[in-house]
Amino acid sequence: MHLTRFRFNTARVGARRVLSSPHILHAAVMSSFAEIPQPGEDGARVLWRVDRNSRAETYLYLVSPDKPDLTHLVEQAGWPHTGGWQTFDYGGFLSRLATGDQWAFRLTANPVHTVRRNDDEPTKLTAHVGLHHQRDWLLKRQENAGFKVMEKPEERRLAPQDEHELVIQDRRQLSFRKSRESKPVTLVTVTYDGRLQITDADAFRRTLISGLGKAKAYGCGLMTLAEA
Structure with a gap:
């Protein structure tokens, strides 16, 4: 496995075009x-x-079984003469993870659930739009995913539901087309920052x-770690 980081040159038209649509960026990846x-x-x-730390500091993070070649992105949306990308061996890092380890994490996800208005209709996926439901979406999946979000000490809790080391930010509703003739695709994304403990390595x-x-x-779906 490999972990790759690429920085966009957001002053370039090519970078703004690639970042304008998840479909275009998926094709580039x-x-x-x-x-x-x-x-x-x-x-x-x-x-x-994509992590948008500021308007001028936008990164692409990529996890992949094979080593990528981002030359085309550098030429279109980066710094062709002075910048590139960094790819790291991810397998060694993964092998060292152990139950009980604590990490800071970031995850951008698509929090959805299935709904049905009546028994005669099929279920359909619907996005969670409220902060409470978006938080619970992650907490309900943590056990099967092998981690638990750390709880805050009581003296640091600002409200009854402020129990976890978890911040929800960069909530976006994206709309894009796969082609000029296709119907728009609407997607809700949320970025979670917090601290976790590994429960099942x-x-x-x-x-x-x-x-x-x-x-x-x-x-959506990529979680990265940093020292807590």
Whole structure:
């Protein structure tokens, strides 16, 4: 597995075009590989996420079984003469993760649930739009994903529901087309920042390489870690 980071030159028209649509960026990401990667037996797949730390500091993070070549992105949306991208060996890091470890994390996800207005209708996916439901979406998945979000000490809680080391930010409703003739695709994305403890190292490794939730082709599901 590989972890790659690429910085966009947001002053360039090409960067703004690529960042304008998850569909365009998905195509650019998949063009980084000579052959289209297929999910492995362990669930490993291509995952990506855009972090907008500021208007001028926008990064693409990419986790992939194969090593990518982002030359085309550098030429269109980066610094062709002075900048590039960094790819790191992710497998060694994953192998060192252990139950009980604590980490800071960031995850951009598509929090959805299934609804049905009556028994005669099929269920359909609907986005969670409230902060409470978006928070609960993650908390309900943490056990199967091999981690738990850390709880705050009582003296640091600002409200009855402020129990966890978890911040929800960068909530977006995206709308884009896959082609000029297609219907618009609407997507709600949320970025979670917080602290976690690993409860099942094997399950957690699967989460990091296979993603969490839906809309993985459009920049959702990738969780990255940093020292807590």
